[in-house]
Amino acid sequence: MSKHLPPLQRIKRFWQTLGPGLITGASDDDPSAITTFSQAGARYGLATLWLAILAYPILAVMQEICARIGIVTGKGLTEVVKSHYPKWVLYVLVGLSCPAFLLNIGADIAIFGEVGHLLLPAIPAVYCSIGFTLLLFTLMLLLPYKKLVAVMKFVCLILLVYIVVPFLTSQNSGLIIWHSLIPSFSFDKNFLLIVIGLTGAIISPYIFFWQISSEVDAMSATQHVKKKPSKISFLLMRKDILAGAFFAVLVMYFVILTTGTILHNRHIDNIATIKDAAIALRPLSGKLSYLLFSIGIIGTGFLIIPVLSSSISYIIMEAFNRGSGFSKSTGEVRLFYIITGIAMCFGVLMHWLGINPVKALLFTTILYGLITPFLIAIILHISNNKQIMGEFCNHRISNIAGIITLLLMFASIILLGYLIFFKK
8 A cells, every 4th residue: 555655655654664773873973873874984994984884784683683672561661670680680780881871962962062062063062052951951851752762753753864974075976885785804003093982882771671662652552551562663663773773873974985085085084073073074075075974963963862871761760660751741750850850960060170071981881891792691691591482482584683782782892902002
């Protein structure tokens, strides 16, 4: 039936099916991830483009497993762990996740403010951070779940500016296709560190918490959670996941392409922050490139701050068996919103606490490196546990992809430790 609809109607219907998966995928391209992508392109040109292609199936499978857990159990990750696993697993989960997410929030809000100051030089960075944070929290507080998701979905479209930026200068299409399909690799220490950074940037631990809890929120907003999910709910979820994962790696691909052609070809590889990348682009590819790149950063901030802050709130509320979720009214889950607000306030306070955003991101990366394999192992165990998932346990493809992801993350940790402590 839908095949006979006009193209615009089909696009509109497809857009309406998107939600948690798209937002999760887009939020994966947070300012710290964009910084890593920019560094990869600036330092090594197009040599890491193939990683964006490889990242797509891995990210899609991990998001699908998380979404399925949310749909089947009707519970967030913390609540599932608390109900079915030893207490020490819960303590490790909370103890590693919340501090890492807080540091990430603070670093991203600081970056958010710096880029706001670049676009509006008359306003100091700290006031840009405060203004953006207040606006975000107000939207989260006042908008019903469906409208909040609609706003976040449209914010995702802002990130499409990254597709435009590299083509504002001439490109070698043959070279781009070659590096996209043929892996380039070097056992140089700095190159390996970039590869590890890219792996960690695209498989971030907060996406697991957000994906599961947001699926539960989406179900609560449209219906009572059913004992047995329908086939249509899984079909719609998978469309959403595939779109979201594609969106995430699309941004990754084009940021690497932008910096790998515009900055790397001019030997500008000293990119410490995303602000450096934006400033470096202005004299090389024109003011429009600079503006689009900066606007994209603002778009990522509008997605990642709500995702990170609410992920902390989901974890804490579920750990103490308290109601949570944007699908419920402010009065029903007042404490959920209070904790979300406190997490966002901490991010703003980093300006006055003297915590360096670059160092905060470094510590965040270390904590993420510790917790991500742990989380993947838990999620794989949950999704294969018949007592929890029943007939909706993982299929062979999901398990193979999940195990490969887990092994890659463990290999990254071992390699990172070797490079830091033994490789001079």
